[in-house]
Amino acid sequence: MSKCILVILFLIVGCNYSVQKQSPVDLPEFTFTTGGEISFATVQQYVIAPVCLACHSVGGSRGSNLGDINLANYQNVFSQREDIRSDILDGSMPKDSPALSGYQKRLILAWLDAGALEFAGQSNTGEAPPPTKPPPEPVVVPNIPDSEIYYDVVAKYVFSTNCIKCHGGIPGSKRPDLTNYASVVLNIDDMNEQLNTDQMPPAPPKGIPLTDAQKKLIFTWLDKGAPEKSAAAQ
Known part of the structure; x- marks a missing residue:
């Protein structure tokens, strides 16, 4: 008899758990x-x-x-x-x-x-x-010689300010991860295409478009082959 009671209790608990998972909001449905x-x-x-x-x-x-x-x-x-x-x-x-x-x-x-x-x-x-x-102030990019433009500079003035909000590497997200050099390189072709067609970053309120100075910085970096660091620093 005790075994039967345990089985019945198990089934009841299992059914309740199933209902709770499917209906997390315990409210009458709004029609x-x-x-x-x-x-x-x-x-x-x-x-x-x-x-x-x-x-x-x-x-x-x-x-x-x-x-x-x-x-x-x-x-x-x-x-x-x-x-x-x-x-x-x-x-x-x-x-x-x-x-x-x-x-x-x-x-x-x-x-x-x-x-x-x-x-x-x-x-x-x-x-x-x-x-x-209010919207954030535009990012001020200093005058950086082309020879000194590497990943860290682009990450500081472009990725961290305009991209990480949506592309922050959240587990399970289908959006490309732009939080580190290896992940950026994996997505660099798509990123380059979307930058050239002004698809990314999107307009407000969804995103913050790049300024002309930011575009110049990232395109210069891409034209150099998107180096991570200078040869002297490697």
Whole structure:
């Protein structure tokens, strides 16, 4: 008899665990037909608060603003909306957490597709809300002789300032890692092509385009064969 009870308890616990994994948000589903019926508050309640803020908020339980991304308010989420969509579709986020349920995916993607409105029924103007902080000052690149342009210089004035926010080498991310020389070299052909076609870095609010001085610096380095360091230093 005791064995039967243990088996039944095991099955019950297993079933509950399965339900919890598939439905991480213990709330009645918000019924919607179009994304325009969904407000930011609803998305925050069902997706962002239970799934994202552990990593992407000040003092989150798993880290504070990981990846320099804070999703604690509407303006910040709106500015990251294209990255959020991309990460959800390719499965790279949420990281180290249970995957979004089918309902959570449908909810947030419908909201994003409708223009990521702050309030349900709001007209979609396509305009961003006021930014929470001013854009950073352009990077000032000193006058560096071509003979002294190596990886460390490019990393200081280009990669660390304009690229690492999205290409920070996060495990599981499909974005190229630009945090070290070996990884940069592995992706150098794609990087060169995207720089030449102005695809990267993207325009605000998603990214920070390079200044003319930054472009001159990185293209000079690429034309030299992208050396890591001078022959004298090797």
